Amino acid sequence: MNAKTAILAIESSCDETAVALVGADGEVIDQQLFSQIQIHQAFGGVVPEVASRSHFEVLDGLVALSLEKKKSLNLELSAVAATCGPGLIGPLIVGSAYAQGLASGWQIPFIGVHHLRGHLASTLLRGSIDEPALSLKEKAERIFPAFVLLVSGGHTQVLHVAEDLSAKALAQSADDAAGECFDKAAKLMGLPYPGGPEIERIAAELSEADRVPAMHLLRQLPRPRSAEGFSFSGLKTAIRTLLEKNPELARTPRFCFAIQEAISESLCQGLDRAFEKSDASAKVQRLVFCGGVSANRRIRQRLQEWAQAHQLELYLPALKYCTDNAAMIGAAAWVQAPSLAMKEIAARQAL
Ligand code: KG4
Numbered sequence: 001m002n003a004k005t006a007i008l009a010i011e012s013s014c015d016e017t018a019v020a021l022v023g024a025d026g027e028v029i030d031q032q033l034f035s036q037i038q039i040h041q042a043f044g045g046v047v048p049e050v051a052s053r054s055h056f057e058v059l060d061g062l063v064a065l066s067l068e069k070k071k072s073l074n075l076e077l078s079a080v081a082a083t084c085g086p087g088l089i090g091p092l093i094v095g096s097a098y099a100q101g102l103a104s105g106w107q108i109p110f111i112g113v114h115h116l117r118g119h120l121a122s123t124l125l126r127g128s129i130d131e132p133a134l135s136l137k138e139k140a141e142r143i144f145p146a147f148v149l150l151v152s153g154g155h156t157q158v159l160h161v162a163e164d165l166s167a168k169a170l171a172q173s174a175d176d177a178a179g180e181c182f183d184k185a186a187k188l189m190g191l192p193y194p195g196g197p198e199i200e201r202i203a204a205e206l207s208e209a210d211r212v213p214a215m216h217l218l219r220q221l222p223r224p225r226s227a228e229g230f231s232f233s234g235l236k237t238a239i240r241t242l243l244e245k246n247p248e249l250a251r252t253p254r255f256c257f258a259i260q261e262a263i264s265e266s267l268c269q270g271l272d273r274a275f276e277k278s279d280a281s282a283k284v285q286r287l288v289f290c291g292g293v294s295a296n297r298r299i300r301q302r303l304q305e306w307a308q309a310h311q312l313e314l315y316l317p318a319l320k321y322c323t324d325n326a327a328m329i330g331a332a333a334w335v336q337a338p339s340l341a342m343k344e345i346a347a348r349q350a351l
């Protein structure tokens with residue numbers, strides 16, 4: 001019997017060094033992660049040069065751990081994949097040059113992956129969609145074409161995405177991304193980076209008695225829009241102004257709840273406008289919500305309601321694959337390299 005094959009994937013676009021082994025069916029065989037959050041917290045944000053050096057220091061060790069796993073499972077590597085952009089240029093060069101070196105040394109293909117394609121592919125991993133009999137390429141053909149709301153720390157976009165994960169932008173933010181709005185609001189309240197999970201955690205503590213004051217605060221926050229689709233800088237300014245006038249609101253469940261609601265409403269309203277405007281709306285039957293902010297349970301619930309109201313089937317990445325990770329890069333690489341996927345399907349059929 002042929003040895004099981006996997007892609008070794010590396011993600012290093014920002015402040016996390018991640019390595020994964022991903023099977024052609026979307027099984028995440030191994031994951032190694034080093035987060036630099038504590039290193040950057042001292043500076044109040046990610047310092048690109050510090051990030052590059054840290055990726056460089058830990059990558060070798062993380063890959064060695066994945067290779068031990070590969071050896072113990074007698075896996076064969078089909079390719080090495082790495083994020084090639086967008087992201088911080090130094091960290092991207094460290095990860096992708098390292099991956100190209102491995103691929104060339106082992107004489108297997110190197111697959112460069114667009115980070116946002118990785119987020120799209122996170123929906124295809126085992127644990128996100130459980131169809132063990134299907135390859136990632138087959139799963140991509142099942143979900144896409146679809147409407148996608150992709151919301152991360154750097155992007156807020158509505159896309160029309162085809163089966164090969166190629167995307168056409170239908171709407172985007174004219175200024176800040178929604179994740180950035182969470183992060184900046186958190187910083188203004190003295191909460192650590194990344195702010196989204198912190199605000200979600202505190203908002204979940206809202207008591208019944210606090211619900212009316214929270215709704216009152218929500219009414220004071222704007223839902224800005226822009227010709228491009230979304231806008232979050234006005235909301236950020238309103239959060240700052242409210243905090244300057246009422247510093248006691250910082251870190252309270254009522255204020256965190258209001259911020260989370262205002263962001264989720266802005267996302268749904270932007271999605272409404274993009275959907276109404278698009279010719280594709282008649283033909284598409286599925287909605288995908290991905291990117292770091294898709295880890296927010298309240299926003300996942302709002303999107304579920306939105307999808308139901310528009311008779312669309314919603315696909316979400318498993319919570320563990322929403323924020324940056326290497327498994328999603330491996331998944332995108334499998335979809336991106338049809339010849340590798342076809343070889344895998346043929347090998348499976350021959351068994
Ligand atoms: O996709 P991602 O990990 O990195 C980028 O490609 O930007 O997204 C990070 C963003 C951050 O802004 C972070 O605050 C936000 O995703 N985020 C969340 C949650 N988890 C991460 N926002 C809201 N609620 C969450 N649970």
Ligand code: ZN
Binds near residue numbers: 152292323324
């Ligand atoms: Zn990301």
